[in-house]
Amino acid sequence: MQAGQVSTLRRYPVKSLLGEDVPSADLTSAGMAGDRAFAFIDVETGKVASAKRPKLWRDMLAFQAATGADGTVGVRFPDGRWLSITEGELDAAMSRALGRAVRLAERATAGLALDRAVPEDVLAVGEDGQAASIELVLAQGSPEGGFFDFAPYHVMTRASLAAIDAACPHDAIVADRYRPNIVLDMDVPAFAENDWVGAELAVGADVMLKVIAPTPRCAVPMLAHGAYARAPGAVSAVAARNSIPLELLGPGNVPCLGAYAVLTKPGRVSMDDPVRVVTMPS
Template sequence: MRRLIGVVAELNRFPVKSMAGEELAEAEVRWSGLRGDREYGFVKADSLRRFPWFTGRDHSALLRYRAASAGDYGSAGLPVEVATPDGRRLGVGDPALAKELAAAAGGPVQLIQLSRGTYDSMPVSLVTRATLAVIDAAHGASLDPRRFRINIVIDSAERDIEWRGRSIEFGLDGARLAVVRPIERCAMITIDPDTAGRDASVMRTVARQFGNEVGEYASVLRQGPVRIGDEVYLVDEAAAPVAITSELAR
């Protein structure tokens, strides 16, 4: 049994970890998430910490660098071009970009490419507009959804928390996801995606009124496309952890 719960309103891919991303009309969802999502990331080369990534938490202005695909996915992965805040366009592997980021980091940085994605936790993130509206109301002002860096935004009258532990499907031939657990938020949501200015009140709202959770993480149960305008269905079965593990192992 399937129940219609909404339609896909936005698709976002972030080719470089912590940089601004790109809006897509269609995304290919693989076992490792949206193809090309977070495929690249910069690490602090002299860091031995468990979290070596150079991110907006270190340098807010990193979010003003916009990463976008510069061609089709090929044997070398996703070709990516980065638009810098001052209007230049550089290939993601251009030494000039690494030099600029190293100056901001206060030490050397190194580009890493991982086909499975440089995720902190899980491969796909989703949220509903109903959830975003509740957060706006609690905050007393409209928050730019880009603060939450979500892959799939669903236009639904339901909050995504209602789907946790269940499966959802997209369209007639699309991907199937297991909605697994909430996304715990960090200081990244305090950063304005346009100006890189910080607003600590955003974190206070999310932490105090929503247990520091916005949106849901999902695992991939079936590969397939997701398109803007696709109908989204709640599948009448639980997203059992055993099923998730077996599918992801393929």
Template sequence: MRIQALWRYPVKSLLGEKRQSLAIDERGVVGDRQYAIIDETGKFGSGKNTRRFTRIDNLLSLRAVTKGDAPTVEFPDGRAIDVVADDIDHRLSQCLGQPVKIRRETEQSHFDDSPVHLLLSSDLEKLQKSLPGSKIDVRRFRANVILEDIGHLSASDLVGSVLTIGDTRLLITHKTERCRMVTAEQEDLEFDPRILKSIARDFEVDFGVYARVLKAGTIAVGQDVEIGSERALRANNQELGI
């Protein structure tokens, strides 16, 4: 198994950036979901309504990229504005049709669930085969790490495993429950409700896995991934006196 692709999303719920490498620390992917758009009630802008999130249309018409110390938001008209610019809140509010502000993460995490999100290429292929008329694209699922699996595992098979990628170690904790976000229109991808229905039917609504960081490091596209167990890792650490 190896890393096929890497993605980072500097601003929660906006389009992200494809990367050749990612730094991983105790929080997760460095710079991932570091900023979020917040409405007047203090809820995070998203494609869904929950206790923490509020649905804001057109978030996926905006892209966040990192070109310096702080991310830049790219607007549909071609403008690019730093998230720390004085007029960023006004520009975002105009674009999204409601008062919003963009803020850096503080005490409350911007993650939906867990620090690192992974997908397997074999699951993407299986979903595409079940929906030949749909465009199954990794962008729909907003994962950080796409793993190329030649053994045709399912991501659910990895739960409880420890992935070693160079010096980095990730513990796969649980499966990713999907919502309507995977059906959303973005860039060249059309709104497609069949995708969530197929995930519910063939994957019991779960598609991908979450992980927490056991050891920080840097990971890169093309890097080999070793799969082990948490029990084996504990035994190895005890033997080494760690």
């Protein structure tokens, strides 16, 4: 049996901004409580503003979304300013900082999409280059919709992260770059998540997650994240070591790290909770 424990719980209150670690969280079919609760919308296109299109939005990764003591979400700017989402000036301040008009949204409408640059193109032409992109309709694997790229949960093992870190001695490879909700410390080989599709994970006393697909990697991990500098290896090493077929994105192989999951039994999870793979696909 593959077993271990939860080593990180992380949520991202505003899509494409830096997130926050939490000691415990309620997990529901709509996602981890407080995760991807908001997103900025590009006023011109009506699409979600996302660092997946680095040419326009990579600076979003210099801002941190966090939850205050009163439970209100706010945004910390690179200069240290803190603006609550309840303050009317947030849209204008973010628009000025990003150089493009945005507005904060709390509800994802049906068919909402973002532009996803092809990561190999970004590696080739640079973040300011005109990389090819595809339109990605959000939350197609999420039973209750939302601002998720695909599914409401993203899990990753320390073993997979360590394999990429070992391949990139000159880059800071940290879990934050890949934006998982749950990082698992398990005695498994690197990229074990590839084989979990169809499996169920028991987390803590109550929670059950079903793995539905490997997580394809976009250009975001290679971008500067807060204090972490740009790290091309965060994407190129994944492409070199774990490019696999992924029907979600059409024919050919796709660099993947971690796995998407949906909830089959809700509950509360905490750091260091036990986790085990309880069923494996035949």
